[in-house]
Amino acid sequence: MTARILDGKAIAAALRARLAERVAALPYSPGLRVVRVGEDPASGVYVRNKDKAAKAAGYDSATIHLPAETTEAELLATIATLNADPVVDGILVQLPLPPRIRTEAAIAAVDPAKDVDGFHPLNAGRLAAGQPGLVPCTPRGVMHILAEAGVVLRGARAVVLGRSQIVGRPMAQLLLGADCTVTIAHSRTRDLPGECRRADILVAAVGRPEMVRADWVAPGVVVIDVGINRLPDGRLVGDVAFGEVAAVAGAITPVPGGVGPMTIACLLQNTLEAAIARRGAA
Numbered sequence: 001m002t003a004r005i006l007d008g009k010a011i012a013a014a015l016r017a018r019l020a021e022r023v024a025a026l027p028y029s030p031g032l033r034v035v036r037v038g039e040d041p042a043s044g045v046y047v048r049n050k051d052k053a054a055k056a057a058g059y060d061s062a063t064i065h066l067p068a069e070t071t072e073a074e075l076l077a078t079i080a081t082l083n084a085d086p087v088v089d090g091i092l093v094q095l096p097l098p099p100r101i102r103t104e105a106a107i108a109a110v111d112p113a114k115d116v117d118g119f120h121p122l123n124a125g126r127l128a129a130g131q132p133g134l135v136p137c138t139p140r141g142v143m144h145i146l147a148e149a150g151v152v153l154r155g156a157r158a159v160v161l162g163r164s165q166i167v168g169r170p171m172a173q174l175l176l177g178a179d180c181t182v183t184i185a186h187s188r189t190r191d192l193p194g195e196c197r198r199a200d201i202l203v204a205a206v207g208r209p210e211m212v213r214a215d216w217v218a219p220g221v222v223v224i225d226v227g228i229n230r231l232p233d234g235r236l237v238g239d240v241a242f243g244e245v246a247a248v249a250g251a252i253t254p255v256p257g258g259v260g261p262m263t264i265a266c267l268l269q270n271t272l273e274a275a276i277a278r279r280g281a282a
C-alpha cells in the first residue's frame, strides 16, 4: 500500500483564491503588518513568502524590519503604534525574537482583535474555553487539510506529537472540538512509538527531523507532518520519515508542500476575518 499524498500546496492555493475574491468585494484592503526583529535567516524567507501571498490576494501588506539591537521597549512601542492604526487589521510578530526580548511580552502587547497569529493568551484561552476567537494559523491549516481530505474526525483517535503553544496545544484543542479522542504526546511520554501506533490521525509537530518511523504508525493512519527541518546538506525534511511512513499510512502530507503553505493561507484567512470583525464587510 502507498499513502494518498495530501497536497497542501494545492489546497492552500485554492483557499488563497477564495480569499482574494472576498477581499476584492470589500470597500477596503485588509491591512497586515509583519514585525521582524534582527536577521534570523529562516524568518527572511517566510516573511517574504507571506508578503507576496498577501499582496497577490489584494491585502495591504507590509513588513516592519527592526534592527537586531532593538530593545523590548522599542518593540512594544512599535506594536502599540500598530494597535492604534485604523488601517492595520492584523499584526504578526515574527518568531523567534532576539533573546533580549521576552517573547511573552511581545505577544501580550498585540491587540487580541489584531492577533492574527492567535498567540495572545486571550485567544488561547478562548480556544481552550470553546469560544470564538483568532486561531493559530498552522493548526487551522491542518484542520482545513483534514476537511478537504474528507477525514472523519468524530470519534477518531488523534495523537498530537508536541505540546508547543504555537502548534501542539491549539492543535489538540481544535481536534477535541471536532470530537476526536485526543492524546498529546511529547518528549517525556513513556512509550512514544506505542502512543503513536494507536492513532487514526497523527499530527507530528516536534521539530526533530524524520523522528516518526514506519514502525511508529498503524496501517491506514492519516499522517500530518508539521515539521520543517533544514538538514546540514540543505534538504528540507519534516518530523516524519516520509518514504517509509508513506508505505504504511493511508494518507500523508509532504514537506515541503504540505502544512507550510496552509499556514500562510490561514494567516490571510485570519487577517480577513479580523478585518471584517473590525470594519465590516460592506
Ligand SMILES: Nc1nc(=O)c2c([nH]1)NC[C@@H]1CN(c3ccc(C(=O)N[C@@H](CCC(=O)O)C(=O)O)cc3)C=[N+]21
Binding pocket: 043, 045, 046, 049, 092, 093, 094, 095, 096, 117, 137, 228, 236, 255, 256, 257, 258, 259, 260, 261, 262, 263, 264
Ligand atoms: N509569529 C510567527 N508566526 C508564524 O506563523 C511563524 C513564525 N512566527 N515564525 C516562523 C514560523 C515558520 N512558519 C512557516 C510558514 C510557512 C512555511 C512554508 O510555506 N514552507 C514551504 C517551504 C518553504 C521553503 O522551501 O523553505 C513548505 O513547507 O512547502 C514555512 C514556515 C511560520 N512561522
